[in-house]
Amino acid sequence: MSNVCEDQVFSSLFKAHSKTVFNYIYYKFGNEEKANDAVQEAFVKLWENCAKVSPEKAKSFVYTVANNLYLNVIKAEKVRLKYAKSVDDQSSNLSPEFLMEEQEYKKKLDNALGALPENQRTTFLLNRIDGKKYAEIAEMEGVSVKAIEKRMHLALKSLREQIDGI
Amino acid sequence: MQENYLAKWLSGELSEAELAEFKKSEEYASYERLKEVSSTLEAPEFNVEQSLERIKEERMGKAPKVITLNPFKKFLRVAAVIAVLLAGSYFYLNTLDESISTEFAERSEVILPDDSEIFLNAGSEVSFSKKNWDKSRNVILNGEAFFKVAKGKKFTVETEHGTVAVLGTQFNVENRSNFFEVTCYEGLVSVTHNNMETQLPAGTSFMVINGKVIDTSKPNGQQPTWMNNESSFERIPLQYVFNELERQYNIKVKTENVNTDLLFTGTFSNTDLNMALKSISTPSRTNYKVEGDNVLFYAGNTPQ
Numbered sequence: 001m002s003n004v005c006e007d008q009v010f011s012s013l014f015k016a017h018s019k020t021v022f023n024y025i026y027y028k029f030g031n032e033e034k035a036n037d038a039v040q041e042a043f044v045k046l047w048e049n050c051a052k053v054s055p056e057k058a059k060s061f062v063y064t065v066a067n068n069l070y071l072n073v074i075k076a077e078k079v080r081l082k083y084a085k086s087v088d089d090q091s092s093n094l095s096p097e098f099l100m101e102e103q104e105y106k107k108k109l110d111n112a113l114g115a116l117p118e119n120q121r122t123t124f125l126l127n128r129i130d131g132k133k134y135a136e137i138a139e140m141e142g143v144s145v146k147a148i149e150k151r152m153h154l155a156l157k158s159l160r161e162q163i164d165g166i
Numbered sequence: 167m168q169e170n171y172l173a174k175w176l177s178g179e180l181s182e183a184e185l186a187e188f189k190k191s192e193e194y195a196s197y198e199r200l201k202e203v204s205s206t207l208e209a210p211e212f213n214v215e216q217s218l219e220r221i222k223e224e225r226m227g228k229a230p231k232v233i234t235l236n237p238f239k240k241f242l243r244v245a246a247v248i249a250v251l252l253a254g255s256y257f258y259l260n261t262l263d264e265s266i267s268t269e270f271a272e273r274s275e276v277i278l279p280d281d282s283e284i285f286l287n288a289g290s291e292v293s294f295s296k297k298n299w300d301k302s303r304n305v306i307l308n309g310e311a312f313f314k315v316a317k318g319k320k321f322t323v324e325t326e327h328g329t330v331a332v333l334g335t336q337f338n339v340e341n342r343s344n345f346f347e348v349t350c351y352e353g354l355v356s357v358t359h360n361n362m363e364t365q366l367p368a369g370t371s372f373m374v375i376n377g378k379v380i381d382t383s384k385p386n387g388q389q390p391t392w393m394n395n396e397s398s399f400e401r402i403p404l405q406y407v408f409n410e411l412e413r414q415y416n417i418k419v420k421t422e423n424v425n426t427d428l429l430f431t432g433t434f435s436n437t438d439l440n441m442a443l444k445s446i447s448t449p450s451r452t453n454y455k456v457e458g459d460n461v462l463f464y465a466g467n468t469p470q
Contacts, residue, residue: 014218022212032210036217043221084206109203127176128204134177152173160196 004058005050013058014043020130021066024140027122029070030077038066063140078114079121081129105163112162120155123148176201267291268309270416278303282321283314287340287392288413310340312390327374328359337366338390345406346374349385375403391433397442398433404450407434408463411446415439422464424452 002009018039026035042062046053053061083106113121119141126132126140134152138145160166167184174180175188175197188194268274268286276284276292279299284292290309295302303321305313314336315321323330323339327346330339335353340346348357350366357364357372359379364372371382383400391398397410405426408419414436432449434442443461447454455462 011218014221015214018214018217019212022217023209026209035210036212039212039217040220040224044224047221080210082208082210083203084208105199105203109200124204125207125209129207129209134173146170149170149173152176153170156172156176156197156200159200160193163200164193164196 002055003050004046004053004055009055010043010047010050013046013055013062017059017062018043020126020132021062023130024063024122024126025066025070027079027125028118030079034070038069041069042066060139064142067141079125081110081113081125108163109159112159115162116155116158120151120158123151124155124159127152172197263293263306264296265291265293270413278305278316280316280318282316285312285314285393287311288416307339307341309342310338310392312336312338312393328357331356331358335368336389342406342409344376345409347382348372349390351385351388351390375406392436395436396433397436400431401429402431404428404430407446411442411461415442416459418460420460420462422462424450424463424465 004010004013021039021042022035025038026032029035042065045065046058046062049061113124116124123137123141126137127134132140134145134148138148141148167187168174168180171180171184171188175185180188266274266276266284266286268288268290270289272288274286276286278284278294279296280303282303284305286292287310290307290311292305292307292311294305298304303315303319304324305322306324308325311323313321313323313332315332317333319333321332325339325341325346327341330337330348332353332355335355336351337353337355338347338349338351340348346359348355348366349371350368352368354368355366357366359372359374366372369384371385373380373382380401386398387394397407397414399407399410403426404424407430408421408426411417411434412419417439428450430446430450432445434445436442439456443454443456446452447463450463452463452465455464
């Protein structure tokens with residue numbers, strides 16, 4: 001039986017989930033420092049409770065600890081995200097007008113994301129950036145899959161409305 | 167169109183019919199672009215390795231998180247403090263010099279760590295460091311003492327009038343106010359007085375009264391007379407004789423019309439006061455009167 005108290009098990013759990021914990025908290029509050037602290041806090045707690053938490057439960061344990069850490073404590077800041085350079089950008093046959101329009105669009109998307117309610121933004125970004133399935137996000141947030149689908153639907157709807165200026 | 171169809175579309179869960187219908191809608195292009203651009207989004211950098219290191223450091227600090235409930239804890243804490251204090255005072259006291267003193271009309275013998283002996287005459291004090299005795303045989307003397315020094319390293323007696331250094335011998339040092347006398351009974355004694363060193367072979371004395379070095383005759387016997395309960399003087403001002411009398415009997419001596427600078431030669435008993443008083447008054451041609459602890463020496467007629 002593997003045990004979270006074992007160094008190897010703990011390290012592999014950390015490597016598997018720390019990045020998502022970091023992103024999760026970052027999407028919520030837009031604060032990198034707080035996100036880093038949340039990772040520390042969550043995994044130190046996991047270590048302290050390693051005898052009680054099975055490796056299967058470890059994942060939801062760290063999300064719960066990280067989530068509870070800043071509950072109602074800090075004010076969300078603007079989430080700043082980057083865009084991966086798409087292959088198209090490097091090709092020179094794109095017109096300057098197109099590139100300008102692309103920049104414009106990203107700016108609109110940024111603003112629209114900032115305007116989203118925290119839970120919708122988190123769900124949307126966990127799916128788009130971290131590739132998390134709705135069921136996984138539901139587990140992290142402690143809600144039903146349907147609730148996540150609702151959030152996703154609303155997120156897409158309001159993002160489009162914001163961008164298209166409806 | 168089913169509930170939350172946008173979410174279903176994004177996760178590829180729409181039926182073909184639904185998808186076809188959605189594609190025909192005018193906002194489809196917008197959603198398609200949103201889907202495409204949002205897939206290029208990136209979160210801020212996160213260094214997994216560095217973060218794991220930090221955790222491990224913190225874990226180290228918290229690892230032995232054992233809280234023992236020990237009812238003796240308080241007691242042990244107090245006991246530890248007491249133990250530290252005891253040990254501390256033991257070492258402190260150990261470094262202090264050993265000090266032995268005699269009151270008036272009292273004598274004492276001191277055995278030093280190397281079996282050297284010190285005989286303390288009345289009203290005297292010696293101190294030495296027991297701890298450093300092996301390194302330096304050094305004694306500080308106030309008053310008068312007779313030393314029988316075991317052979318060994320240099321043995322020194324410090325007084326305010328000078329220093330006496332020997333290797334192994336028997337000698338007497340008297341160090342009183344304005345009076346300093348060293349008598350060597352055996353071996354060789356070196357006396358340093360006012361930076362002047364004088365070698366004293368056996369059977370010689372060195373005497374300083376009021377800062378003046380005075381020639382003295384050879385001492386009699388193998389040890390100072392006070393060791394045999396007598397005080398002997400040879401051409402010593404009467405004042406110092408009276409001082410010695412006070413020390414031996416713990417009395418107060420007063421004088422009236424007596425010249426205390428007269429030189430006195432003689433001996434008085436240290437055990438019989440009446441005998442001693444007679445021994446002093448007869449050769450100095452004085453009379454005396456005893457009143458309790460006070461003795462008055464006077465010349466001529468009895469005063470009132």
